[in-house]
Amino acid sequence: MSNSLGNISTIAKRELSAYFASPVAYVFIVIFLLLTGFFTFMVGGFFERNEASLISFFLWHPWLYLFLVPAVGMRVWSEEQRQGTIELLMTMPITPWQAIMGKFLASWAFLALALALTFPVVVTVKYLGNPDLGVVAGGYIGSFLLAGAYLAITCLTSALTRNQVIAFIISVVVCLFLILAGWPPVTNILTKALPDNRWVVELVSAFSVMTHFEDFQRGVVDSRHLLFFLSVIGFSLFSTSVALRSLRS
Amino acid sequence: MIKVENLTKTFGPKVAVNDVSFTVERGEVLGFLGPNGAGKSTTMRMVTGFLPPTAGRVTIGTHDMLEDPVPAKRLIGYLPESAPCYSDMTVHGFLSFAAEIRGLRGDAIKKAVHRAVEMCFLENVLHQSVDTLSKGYRHRTCFAQSIIHDPEILVMDEPTDGLDPNQKHEIRQLIKRMGEKKAIIFSTHILEEVEAACTRAIIIDLGKVVANGTPQELKRKAPNAGAILLRVSGVAAEAVTGKLRAVDGAERVQLVKDENGTVTARVFPKSSSNGEFSKAVGAAAQGWRVEELHIEEGKLDEYFRSITASDTAKK
Numbered sequence: 319m320s321n322s323l324g325n326i327s328t329i330a331k332r333e334l335s336a337y338f339a340s341p342v343a344y345v346f347i348v349i350f351l352l353l354t355g356f357f358t359f360m361v362g363g364f365f366e367r368n369e370a371s372l373i374s375f376f377l378w379h380p381w382l383y384l385f386l387v388p389a390v391g392m393r394v395w396s397e398e399q400r401q402g403t404i405e406l407l408m409t410m411p412i413t414p415w416q417a418i419m420g421k422f423l424a425s426w427a428f429l430a431l432a433l434a435l436t437f438p439v440v441v442t443v444k445y446l447g448n449p450d451l452g453v454v455a456g457g458y459i460g461s462f463l464l465a466g467a468y469l470a471i472t473c474l475t476s477a478l479t480r481n482q483v484i485a486f487i488i489s490v491v492v493c494l495f496l497i498l499a500g501w502p503p504v505t506n507i508l509t510k511a512l513p514d515n516r517w518v519v520e521l522v523s524a525f526s527v528m529t530h531f532e533d534f535q536r537g538v539v540d541s542r543h544l545l546f547f548l549s550v551i552g553f554s555l556f557s558t559s560v561a562l563r564s565l566r567s
Numbered sequence: 568m569i570k571v572e573n574l575t576k577t578f579g580p581k582v583a584v585n586d587v588s589f590t591v592e593r594g595e596v597l598g599f600l601g602p603n604g605a606g607k608s609t610t611m612r613m614v615t616g617f618l619p620p621t622a623g624r625v626t627i628g629t630h631d632m633l634e635d636p637v638p639a640k641r642l643i644g645y646l647p648e649s650a651p652c653y654s655d656m657t658v659h660g661f662l663s664f665a666a667e668i669r670g671l672r673g674d675a676i677k678k679a680v681h682r683a684v685e686m687c688f689l690e691n692v693l694h695q696s697v698d699t700l701s702k703g704y705r706h707r708t709c710f711a712q713s714i715i716h717d718p719e720i721l722v723m724d725e726p727t728d729g730l731d732p733n734q735k736h737e738i739r740q741l742i743k744r745m746g747e748k749k750a751i752i753f754s755t756h757i758l759e760e761v762e763a764a765c766t767r768a769i770i771i772d773l774g775k776v777v778a779n780g781t782p783q784e785l786k787r788k789a790p791n792a793g794a795i796l797l798r799v800s801g802v803a804a805e806a807v808t809g810k811l812r813a814v815d816g817a818e819r820v821q822l823v824k825d826e827n828g829t830v831t832a833r834v835f836p837k838s839s840s841n842g843e844f845s846k847a848v849g850a851a852a853q854g855w856r857v858e859e860l861h862i863e864e865g866k867l868d869e870y871f872r873s874i875t876a877s878d879t880a881k882k
Contacts, residue, residue, distance in 0.1 A: 321670075328667045332653070339655045339696075402651035406712070409615040410668050411641040566618050 325412040329420025330427070333394075337428050346390060350432045353382055358439060370447025375439050376457040376535045380497050380527055383468050388489035390429060391472030392482045394421050395562070399480035408566070414559050422473055422555060429465045433458065453537030460534020463547035464527055468493050470554035477561040493527075496550075500526025568593050568642075568720050568750035569614065574623035576609050583609040585774035586623070591767075593719070596746035598765035598782070599754035602875050606774040607754040608648050611724050614752065615645045627720060641670070644718035646726055650709035654698035658689055658708050661697055662715060669716040683711040686741065702729045710738070714745070721745065723753040727760060739764045758867040762786075768867075772875040785870050792865025793836060794821075795848045799855040800829040807832055807855070814851045816844045829858065 337343040354375065358364050362374030398404040407417055443449045471492050476485040498504045500523035508519045523529050527550075530543040569591040576584040584606040591597045601607050612618040614625055616632045616639060625632040630639035653661055662683060666676040684690060687707040692700055697708060706729055713721060726742065727735040742751060743764045755761065761768045762782045770778040770785070778785055786792060799807060804825040811820045811834050824831040836844045845862055852860065 325668065328664070332656070332664045335660070336653065336655045401654060402647060402649050403653055405612070405617050405647040406645070406651055406665075406709075409617050409640055409643065409645045409647075411637045411670065412668060413637060563619075 322413070322416055325416040326420040326423065329412070329417055330424035333421050333424035334428060337390075337424075343428065346386065347432050347435060350382070350386055351435060353386075354378065354436055354439070357382065370443055370449040372439065372443060372449065372454055372457055373535065375436075376461060376531075379461045379464060380531060383465055384490060384493050384497065387429065387465055387468035388472045388475075388486045388493065391425055391469045392476050392485040392489065394425060394473050395477040395558070396480050396482045396485045399565075400482075404562075408562075414562055418473070418555055418558055418562070422470060422551075425469055425473075426466050429469060430462055433461060433465065450537060453535075456534050456537035456539050459539060460531050460543075463534075463544070464531050467496075467527060467547050467550040467554075470551040470558075471496075474554045474558045474561060477558045477565070496525065496527045498526070499523055500528035568628060569752065570624075570626040571610075571614060572624045572626075574610065574613055574625065575621050576606075576613060576618065577621045582774050584613070584620075587771065587774070587776050588623075589769055589776065589779065591720075591750045591752055593750050594747060595767060596742060596751045596753070596765045598761035598768040599752055599771065600756065600758070600761060600768055600871065601754075601771040602756070605771045605875070607771060608724055610771070611645075611722050611752065611754060612647075615643055615722050616640050617647075642718060643720045643722055644713035644716065646710055646713040646721075646723040648724040648728075650706045650729075652697045652705060652709050652712070655696070657694050657696055658684075658700070658704075659693050661708065662711055665712040665715045671716065679715050679717070682717075683715045686714065687711040688737070703731060703734055706730060707734070707738075719749055721749055721751045721753075723751070725755055726753050727755065727757065735760075758871060761867060770871060770874060777874050778870070782867060786865040786867050789865030789867070789870035790873055791833065791863050791869055794863050795834045795836075795845055796823070796831070796859065796861055796863055797834065797848065797852060797857065798829060798831045798859035799852060799857050801856050802830060804830045804832075810851050811848065814844075814847050816847060831859075833863070 357378040358372075358375040362377055364374045367374060395404075398407060408414065440454055443454075444451075468489070472485065472489040475488040475492070476482070478488075479485050505519055505523050508522065509516070512518050527547075530546045533540050533543055571590070572588050574584055574587045575582070587606070587610055589597070599607050599610070609618065613620045614627075614632075616625070616636050619633065625639075627639035628642050630642075632639045653664070656664065659680065662680045663676055666679045671679055684693060687710055689704070689707060689711060692704050692708075697705065700708065710723075710726060713723065721742075723742075727738050730738060739760060742753060745751065746764070746766065753764075765782055767780065768778075768782055768785055769776055778788070797807075797811070804822055807830045808820045808822055811817060811832060814834065816837050818835045818837045821833040821835070822830070823833055834848055845860075849860060
């Protein structure tokens with residue numbers, strides 16, 4: 319057990335250092351922070367709302383992550399395949415699961431770091447008013463899980479191709495579907511089209527990250543939503559292991 | 568140490584490796600020969616557990632590669648064909664990672680990296696990023712990775728590919744030295760390498776083993792092995808071939824070259840060559856100005872060409 323954790327952490331350490339060895343990490347963090355700031359304050363109307371909440375901050379996360387998370391995750395497996403290092407990795411005395419987990423956790427930790435660096439927004443709102451910190455924490459947990467779900471999906475697409483651009487585009491499309499399935503403009507159309515079959519709309523929107531992210535923004539950490547994100551991650555990573563195996567046979 | 572039984576791999580309708588079996592013991596260096604696309608790399612990938620075989624079994628030490636992959640992989644050091652390295656790391660970082668993932672910790676990592684760096688002459692580039700390295704250094708970095716944990720088994724796919732002649736020589740010596748204590752498989756299509764470093768060679772063609780033996784045994788099977796090569800000057804070619812044909816025990820005579828009054832001919836004996844026959848040829852040559860007379864021991868590349876179908880020629 320400790321051996322397997324050791325292997326996961328060795329892989330994760332290498333993966334994290336790979337992010338910071340190139341300018342990618344810094345560029346990503348700067349762009350992420352600039353965009354969250356821009357959307358929160360300029361587009362989201364943070365000040366106009368006149369309330370001590372981070373609604374206008376978290377509101378944009380599903381859309382920001384839509385492009386930024388696949389950009390972080392697209393290289394995870396496709397780069398290994400392109401460089402041929404997957405042949406080294408898979409002949410090391412580790413299990414494929416340890417490699418998959420190590421790589422996933424490293425990228426997730428990197429996204430967590432970027433998310434943590436948005437703390438000035440919290441400081442600002444705390445300075446201006448008296449926000450409910452429980453709600454803020456809920457939003458952060460939701461945002462972190464959301465990033466994890468997108469990332470796991472990107473890991474899967476990146477295991478399917480050695481081309482990073484293709485991995486990026488497919489991930490964006492899949493994540494976009496997960497947003498749109500529960501996005502009010504789309505659900506409204508569905509409701510109008512199928513007025514007698516409410517359950518169809520509910521079924522479709524149950525697959526959406528929006529439906530599950532909403533409660534977190536309100537500070538509610540519901541086990542159903544937790545389960546949703548964790549099962550998206552689990553399913554995607556399991557499919558990654560299947561994809562990696564079929565690639566080699 | 569390595570036991571390969573009836574290994575088969577198909578990719579769709581294409582049979583890449585067909586019923587290959589061999590064993591390698593400690594102290595043996597097995598040269599894996601074959602034309603491009605013969606199935607060398609695919610076999611090595613199955614031996615190291617990268618590709619699962621379609622049929623057959625690979626046993627490393629006492630561990631089955633399919634059922635017990637992690638302990639089996641622990642015993643192996645592997646240098647893949649293209650010598651892949653993580654290009655975003657420094658040489659030192661990459662080797663430390665390789666040592667750590669092999670289960671070394673703390674001081675043992677430092678020692679292992681130091682040892683591998685010394686063996687592969689990487690001191691000069693130790694803190695350079697891998698993607699700035701020349702091909703030779705890159706190759707040696709990957710080589711260093713494969714020996715970092717001093718494995719009992721080494722599997723190397725074209726270890727001297729892309730190296731300059733000095734480096735090739737160095738690596739061959741290294742393989743030979745390590746081969747005394749380890750079980751080593753390496754593939755190559757440079758035949759002189761087999762003679763220089765291997766204790767045994769396997770020739771594989773179209774996915775099948777077509778020859779297995781020591782380099783000497785294989786050389787003896789070459790078409791010219793045992794023939795007597797004679798070079799004389801000042802005699803007409805017809806006279807030479809005519810007289811040689813009449814030698815007792817000669818099966819046929821081949822005129823190799825007839826240039827500037829020097830005639831080179833090869834006499835093939837009926838049965839395998841012996842001292843009597845070479846004496847008879849020597850007697851026949853009496854009176855000619857003999858510049859060269861010796862029994863050919865056969866060349867590995869001649870044998871190789873005679874039993875493998877090159878992908879440029881139709882079979």
